[in-house]
Amino acid sequence: MFSFRFFTLLFMLIFILDMFLREFRNNVCLLDMRANVAVLPFLQNSDFFLKMILLCAIYFYSDAPFMERGQLFDLIRLGKERWGRRNLSYIMGSALILSALIAVLSILEVLSVGNFSASWDAVYKTLALTGGNNRMSFAIDYQIMTAYSPILLLLLLVVVDWLVFALFGMVMYALSLMGYRAGAAAAAVLLTFLPSIDVMLPLSLVYFSPASWMNCGNWRIGYDNGKPDMAYILVALCFLTFLSGIFCQARVRHMEWKASDN
Numbered sequence: 001m002f003s004f005r006f007f008t009l010l011f012m013l014i015f016i017l018d019m020f021l022r023e024f025r026n027n028v029c030l031l032d033m034r035a036n037v038a039v040l041p042f043l044q045n046s047d048f049f050l051k052m053i054l055l056c057a058i059y060f061y062s063d064a065p066f067m068e069r070g071q072l073f074d075l076i077r078l079g080k081e082r083w084g085r086r087n088l089s090y091i092m093g094s095a096l097i098l099s100a101l102i103a104v105l106s107i108l109e110v111l112s113v114g115n116f117s118a119s120w121d122a123v124y125k126t127l128a129l130t131g132g133n134n135r136m137s138f139a140i141d142y143q144i145m146t147a148y149s150p151i152l153l154l155l156l157l158v159v160v161d162w163l164v165f166a167l168f169g170m171v172m173y174a175l176s177l178m179g180y181r182a183g184a185a186a187a188a189v190l191l192t193f194l195p196s197i198d199v200m201l202p203l204s205l206v207y208f209s210p211a212s213w214m215n216c217g218n219w220r221i222g223y224d225n226g227k228p229d230m231a232y233i234l235v236a237l238c239f240l241t242f243l244s245g246i247f248c249q250a251r252v253r254h255m256e257w258k259a260s261d262n
Contacts, residue, residue, distance in 0.1 A: 009060050009098075013105055016052050017043075021109040028113040028123055035123040037114040038150035040106045040157055042127060042140050045217045047195065054192040054211055057098060057165050061091070062185060064173040084252035088245050091169040099161035103154060120145045143221040156230065157216065163237035164210050170244035177251045210237060 020043055028035045043049050064087075107114070115121070128142040144153065168188050175184035195212040198205040205212075206227055212218045213233045220229040228236075 005060060005063065009056055010101070012056050012059075013053075013102060016049070016056070017102075017105050017109050020046070020049055021106070025110060025113050028110075031123070033113075033123055034115040034121070035110060035113055036117050036121050036150045037107045037110055038154040039110050039114075040103055041144070041150075041153050041216050042124065043106060044157060044161075044214050045140050047215070050195075050211065050214055051192055053102065054164075054168070054214075055189075057095075057168055058172070058185060058188045058192070060094070060098065061169040061172045061188075064169070064176040064181075064184065080252050081249065084249045087173065087252075088170075088248060091173060092166050092241075095165035095169055096162045098165050099158050102161065103158050118149060118151065120150060141217050141221070144216050144219070147221050153216065157214070160213055160233060160237070163234070163241060164214055167210055167237060167241045167244065170241055170248060174244055174248050174251065177248060207232075210240065213237070 021039065024035075024039065124140070124145065125142075127139050128145055130139070148156065168191065171191070172184040172188050175181070175187055191209075191211050194205060194209045195215075198209060198212070204226065206218050213228070218227055219233070220227040
């Protein structure tokens, strides 16, 4: 986590969040109001924002299976299974750090105009009803605001982001172990853009598109069966991540590493 790759990712996240939230801060300041610091649910209703964040995560995991830093010695010393478990733990841990980092950075970005209210304020209610202006066009379904408090919604997003990032890391790790490093990035990019492909198809893919679940506008509220509910999302992400981890360990167990391998 203390690598050039991580600090490059940190810089990209700060830049992306500031790009999206600068206009939001200016608008709230001009209105002479305070907005709840739980702004991330609104950001993650922007498809463009989600694509940028997921592409950053793909960049972060693009060095799978993490052999660049002379780790062949570690593999021999630890044994294949322990080395594989360490990599899986790294993916899960780093995914949690990344999801928490996005939430913390988003809070810091609006802290100058923010407050820690336990309920949604007028700024977010107005955004939910109007969608904002042309320069600040991210909004959230008003039903989401009635179903979840700001803190609960933010925590749920952190958990969903964590599991999605972990799944992306596991998929890229699994394909890289099979020797398809370019294919690993391609598969992750396909998952990232699957929500965009969805609009061009006659059938909805929202039940099969993990990246779209980071957008809380795709969560079921009430009796809308066209969208998955939170139980489905969490169970599906946990199951897919667990299945990917099992496959990775099985692959590591039967691989033969050479000193020239990268």
